[in-house]
Amino acid sequence: MWEHHADRFPEATAQVQGDRVFTWSQFDRRADGIAATLLAAGAHHQDKVAQYMYNCPEYLESMFGMYKAGLVPVNTNYRYTDDELKYLWNNADAVAVVFHGSFAPRCATLREQLPAIRTWIWVDDGSEPCPEWAVAYETAAASATSRTVAPWGRSPDDLYMLYTGGTTGMPKGVMWRQDDVIGSLDAASKQPLPPVPGWAQLEQRIVKPGPRNLPAAPLMHGTGAFNAMWNLSLAGSVVTLQGRHFDPIELLDTIALQRVNSMSIVGDAFAKPLLRALDAEPNRWDISSLRVIVSSGVMWSAASKAGLLRHNARLILIDSLGSSEAIGMANNTTSADGAGETAKFTLTPHTKVLTDDGREVVPGSGERGRVALRGRTPVGYYKDPEKSASTFITFDGVRWSIPGDFAEVEADGTVKLLGRGSQCINTGGEKVYPEEVEEALKHHPTVADAAVVGLPDERFGEAITALVEPHDGAVINEAELIAHVKIHLAAYKAPKRVLTIDTIGRAANGKLDYKRLKAEAVAQLGGPADAG
Known part of the structure; x- marks a missing residue:
């Protein structure tokens, strides 16, 4: 192509x-x-x-x-x-x-x-x-x-x-x-590529050079790479930043100069600094060329989306639930015409929420399952048949990619994402997913970023422990933050302790190194070195 x-x-x-x-x-x-x-x-x-x-x-x-x-x-x-x-x-x-x-x-x-x-x-x-x-x-x-x-x-x-x-x-x-990558990326297109490959059909679909895309996320990660590859498949162009660390000023300068049409980001890790820059100087940048922002991999809050729409009401903000193992499992689309809730997604046609035994979770039942994608899925993990067998699972003759995202299905069929099972905290017999607690913490005005881990606890099995990075000049009040979480979530999901940390230290793809953060929490609390 x-x-x-x-x-x-x-x-x-x-x-x-x-x-x-x-x-x-x-x-x-x-x-x-x-x-x-x-x-x-x-x-x-x-x-x-x-x-x-x-x-x-x-x-x-x-x-x-x-x-x-x-x-x-x-x-x-x-x-x-x-x-x-x-x-x-x-x-x-x-x-x-x-x-x-x-x-x-x-x-x-x-x-x-x-x-x-x-x-x-x-x-x-x-x-x-x-x-x-x-x-x-x-x-x-x-x-x-x-x-x-x-x-x-x-x-x-x-x-x-x-x-x-x-x-x-x-x-x-x-x-x-390669065929499955292209097919997966094209699945959400309003004008899909022809089902039977052919140059004449492709030329009817793509009649002129395509849009201009900016992968703000690293190309070494799927979010940036998939979006850039797809834009090239539309005969578009790709703009890359010169800086090697995320700089919202450079990004906004480049959008305005190059008249960028779409970009990929990594949730609030990118959206919040962008919004702070725009709010500080609302008339500095012309971002009217920007029509689509796509994010995948980490939480993108409804508040951040609403803030970006204030600066460009024509934006379409697509929060995509996907992973290296499953492209486009579900999405949350926000525009001036309607807003989606944080971590609430609409399943794509080939996606279901399944229990461990392969049953489909009934909407409104309160039952939890894992998000599963069928159809165009990976061949497997390279040289790892055991891990392949646990992620790419066949139920009743249908092969599913199940990366491990736990979710509940609401009565209206939308999906509430709970987080990855590998980070799930078991406290007093209740399962708590770090992402929902982190999101609640980040809504507090003193908190710039947050991570939640489970530490060994004699009474509860694991105690929910939060590490928070304060905004510049802010002072963290532990009791206030615990009370704040209890306003938004069930009391058992609130952290037992809140620890202050200079920086959460997100990776370039916006994700957290929970193993390192757990060790930091243990060190601050004076626990045993092997607690993580």
Whole structure:
């Protein structure tokens, strides 16, 4: 599809970062160069290639090259330590790494420990010089004069591999067929792609260059990558920020300058700083071009959505319930015409809430189950049949992807999301999901962010313990916050203790490292070191 768009719209913009602009023709030919370089280095069909970069044009360009060559992109968290990188690349059986220059020292340290990686492609970011053992990205990108096609051609069964975060265990590679990725992303389209592939049908669906998308979320995570890939599939363009840390000012400047139409964020972790900037200077930015904001992965509060709509009433805010293992399970859409409640979602046609024995949860019953998606789902986890069997489950001949999101089904058929079972706290026989307590805490004016963990407790089994990051200048009052939660939730869900922390320390994808936060709570309370 991307090659076809390049042939039809060669001079249309494909990627932008700062003053760097690449047309579809350049995007296509440079990706040919990356494909040719990897093939010349001995890569074979469906070999794995790690992408170890911040957001940049080279990220999607090298991904395009891998698809051309029938290779498998492997996302790499740029926050990982040496041991984590070694585990990931060994587990993925990576044969090549595309890396930013600033990571050259770390790659140099790991090279001898990872002999299976034969090719290292260095992306210049103005930091470290190109090592003698690496190929300069620009040299590789310029190496093709025609379209690169591998001897084995292309197949809809070729894989895209997305490694999940390792906060509840070691990262695992989720294997998606490329055809299923595209089909899943297209499922919510008002004008879906033709069910039978064909260039004539595609041209009827896409008659001109598409919208301009900005992945504010990292491309190394599914939220950013899926939205960017889908926008390119619509013959659109992708704008990446130059900064390497989330900066709402840079983001708003870029939206206004580049006339961005859609962007992906990570819930309140991004929405709240954006809203504070807009509220502080409401007339500074023209964001009228922005029509759609998509979020997935963490809580996005109704209050934040309402605040963003005050600054652009034409926005459509889509809170998508999905994961690395299941795209588009449910959504919560907010616009000026109607608002959705926090953590309340409408199921998509292929999604149900199932009990452990495969029964569908009856709306309004109060019964809890796990959100399950059928249809276009991953092949499984790479080299992990046991985990695959526990996540991709067959009931009555139907295969379901069940990542572990617990929910209740309201009488009207909407779904109230409770959180991941892996973080569920059992206190006095009651199950409490951290996300709902965290959301209640974050509604208090002194709280900037919050995390909730369960600590061992002789009486209750686990005691709900909150760690809160105060707003600048605010003072946390423990008793006041406990009382505040009890106003919004059942009393047994209120924390027994509230601890202050300088920063919750969310990852780049907005998620929490509960293991680390639990250890911090234990340390503050003077408990045993092995309590987590």
